Amino acid sequence: MLSLVQSDIHRAGEVWLVGAGPGDPELISVRGLRLIREADVLVYDRLVSPQLLDEARDDAVMLDVGKRPGFHRVPQHEIEALLVKHARRGCKVVRLKGGDPFIFGRGGEEMQTLRAAGIPVHIVPGITAAAACAAASGFPLTQRKVADSVCLTTAHHSDDGDDTDWASLAADPNRTLVFYMGLGSLQRIQNKLGSHGMSLNTPAALIENGSYAHQRTITCQLKEIEQMAKQHKLKTPCLLVVGNVVSLAEQKSDAVEPASHQVSRSRMVMGRTIAAAMMLTTAPAMAGAAQADSIAEALTQGGTSISFRARSEQVDDDALARDALANTLRTRLTYRSGSWKNLSLLVEVDNVSYLGDDSFNSTRNGMVTRPVIVDPDGTDLNQAALRLQRDQLTLTAGRQRLLRENQRMIGGVGWRQNEQTYDAIDVAYKPAEQWQLNYAWVDDTQRIFGPEAGVPAASLDSDHHILNARWTVSPAMELAAYHIALDFDDAAALSSATTGLIVNGAFDVRENLRLDYRLEAAQQADAANNPVNFDVDYHHAGLGITHAGWRIGWAHESLGADSSAGVAMQTPLATLHAFQGWADKFLTTPSAGMRDNQFSVSGSVAGFALQLHHHDYQADGSGLDYGKEWNMQIGRAIGSRYTLTAKFARYTAEQFAQDTSKFWLMAEARF
Structure with missing residues (x-):
């Protein structure tokens, strides 16, 4: 799991509560699918289709908070x-x-928590299981002269006990009665309804994996x-449905067997009628949701997105006589194919263009008398990869992002206009x-x-091996381990092994007071063709307290x-801009090593996300004072497509480098 780094954030935050629908990924709304593709962070439940999750951006943070019967990996208050x-x-x-x-999705609780914290929250409805399961099983929930109302209820109850009005339900x-999460309470439902006057001969349907191709319906x-x-x-x-409408399923032999207790696997011929039944604006817009019959079909099912990021960056470095100003525009075009035999294709092209003169050192334009701003112009293939996804295994081959943990060791340098990617x-x-x-x-x-x-x-020609493992010990603790073996053919001094x-x-x-922590220790030594023998350590300790929307x-x-070798960690x-200050004075660690003590405050006011770091x-x-920043x-x-950001860094030198100031203005749009 990738932990976001504060300096990578460029806009005020907001939350969208999105209904994924009953299971079949083609039944999500057009808006819901677009939001999945745009999300920075995707927090998802157990029953969400893996094919929907595959629509998320490659650099999105994916948080699995799914609950199973008897095991809530992340309690509700932790999710909020x-x-x-x-x-x-x-x-x-x-x-x-x-x-x-x-x-029955606890969305109301999450909405209230977010509103209390002053965070903008938006709702995108989804097709509920009651409508989906009934339609896919071949019977309606209401029908003239059969059922004139429907009641959605749950067999799960709060710790205060069962407050269900069984007499009203049975009367x-x-x-039509629809019971969510009722599989473990069938005997109680049967006894309660019967004891309150409902005929035990009332038709009923049990629907497993509703809306999926492997749905089973028992009448x-x-x-x-x-x-x-x-x-x-x-x-x-x-899902359990009780009522006379279930008897109408006998007329739909292609969707469900009649009440002979035989199980059928639904052919899903009712799938597109579900949306009309719920009066939701939905469409089968999920690119690659269902498996295509051919490569050509998978390619035509694909979806394309485009984004624009315009930025003005100014640098005043006392080490140079002239300042730097870079006005650049990055245009990114991304294509994701549909899925064929669990294979899908990703292609992404970036173009960086200058808006006006290039009065800065891009490392390619020869402006060596000005400060460096690493945003060379040009068009590049940012990603081109094939992905195979089967159950718990995902294999990606080709040019791609690799974002590990908080990107301190392996990252994408997403702040720069030209991103770092890997042929891997x-x-x-x-x-x-x-x-x-x-x-x-x-x-x-x-x-x-x-x-x-x-x-x-x-x-750089590479032969790197990167291994990561993460274990969720409890909702309050995770353990992670990594081993990174870097072998650079063209830059031997960078070759190393880090564990x-x-x-x-x-x-x-x-209540309303939350503590977060992070402890990390690593050891790095020379490896492969590195001409210098060295052994160094890395340590990190972090602590944060969040109250009323603000984190300190x-x-x-x-x-x-390693003083004997003259080498530091x-x-x-890494995504180096996210660490040791935004002035980028320590992209290469000084040979005497580095100790960085940082204090930060972050929060939001009136929809604006604010950060302050020292x-x-x-x-x-050695005791050298490198300065402060x-x-x-x-x-x-x-809205959901546009962001504006202003950012400032001020480095005050002591016994290293020279005073430096940087200022950025950025606007971003995604379509």
């Missing part, structure tokens, strides 16, 4: 805290929920529901709910200095030095 936390960091957060967010024979009588569930070994998700094979495996394993082999590193050849190199361990988490100290944080980071593939830099062992940022989202 996650939404608040990421929104306050300026992210566009999509809370993707099965069915409809406001029908009206012209009402029977109320008195038989528990027996039939056991006989056919039904599992969750399973990446394998992600999730053997159990609490485990995530990743392995990547990198053949070539595409750096931010491209696309033209030059110095520094636009790409590390991370402990991080968050928990509520009391402290962090200490140490990149050790280096992280050449850094105090010192050498790791202030960072400030304000951002705001305008």
